[in-house]
Amino acid sequence: MELKSNHASPVLTDPALISKSRLGIHSRLYPQPGAAFSSGMYITIPRKKPGKFDDVRSNDWLDAMKSSSPPRKKLLKDVNIEVASDDFDAAYCSWMLKYPSALRSFEQIKNYANNKKIVIFLDYDGTLSPIVDDPDRAFMSKSMRSAVRDVVKYFPTAIISGRSRDKVYELVGLTELYYAGSHGMDIMGPVTNTVPNVSNTVPNGHPDCMKSTQQQGKDVNLFQPAREYLPMIDEVFRTLVENTKDIKGAKVENHKFCASVHYRNVDEKNWPTIAQCVHDVLKDYPRLRLTHGRKVLEVRPVINWDKGKAVEFLLESLGLSNSDDVLPIYIGDDRSDEDAFKVLREGNHGYGILVSSVPKETNAFYSLRDPSEVMVFLKSLVRWRKKEAAGRS
């Protein structure tokens, strides 16, 4: 792990990104100019060149695994500095000069958002629910659910998660918002009649986009750009379950268009074993790639689609893209959320807010420490919008 020296404070660089680039398994794929859309009506999702997998011991998989979601104490040991807790707090405060707290900057955000239509995008794990050892018990608190329910009353809102869409819907339990599961590869969005005329538009007529009716009778659009990978993911999931069954603490989840291999509860001495196991399985699937999340290895299709693309897709579906009157706000804690932060930053359109209690490199603009601060921020947005609405009437 490296310390980035041109920062005002020690900021952990992400060995996962370094290792992924060496292995050719970048979290952001290579868009092929001109290939993204074959016509005004259809997009072609470009396939990235398959990555080459080396032996895990000779590459940085393990570094990446060790650095993902480190506990505070471990983090200090990893960077090899004897830092007292006070010093760590100082480092965090210093980092916050670059990524200010969205709570302390609320006035500034409000001023910028004034008269704009705010669209809220929320990640789930680590953002709406705290990180816990058992992924099946990552529940959202009642107060968080109520805060999100209020947000939905005032702002178009979508949850974009690495989990399957069904699972995240089950955990959130609110019907009034949009859901994107499998890192954005399974989107349930609004039905729109928008005629596509810009390169990032995905029309209703796209073969991966289908009209469907929700249980509540509402018409929605389902967009699943990795549909063809369904059987492959299912097969890989079953193989991963079988091959990791003797590794104590390992857990594999099937998220329909991607799969997760958790090692949070695996003894660190067995991390090379689990890494090797995933590596050996993926060797036979050049159309799949691997990304690193918080103590989780994520197996995904090699397509140019991620949470950033999902944000663009949803904004377009809502008829809210390319407008100066729209302010998208994306709140997330993980590496996969960086794709969305990057879209907002590069488009100079909206704010990414990173949820982190440790300094991290990010494409976000603002920060929040943990899900409890996320809740305060969401409530503040609602309070402000309510007051504004009352003032107008």
Ligand SMILES: O=P(O)(O)OC[C@H]1O[C@H](O[C@H]2O[C@H](CO)[C@@H](O)[C@H](O)[C@H]2O)[C@H](O)[C@@H](O)[C@@H]1O
């Ligand atoms: O995009 P997200 O909604 O943040 O989903 C990313 C991963 O979240 C879950 O794993 C993470 O949270 C678990 C529960 O707190 C934790 O035990 C695990 O270590 C974290 O990585 C989910 O289980 C994964 O499948 C998602 O990929």
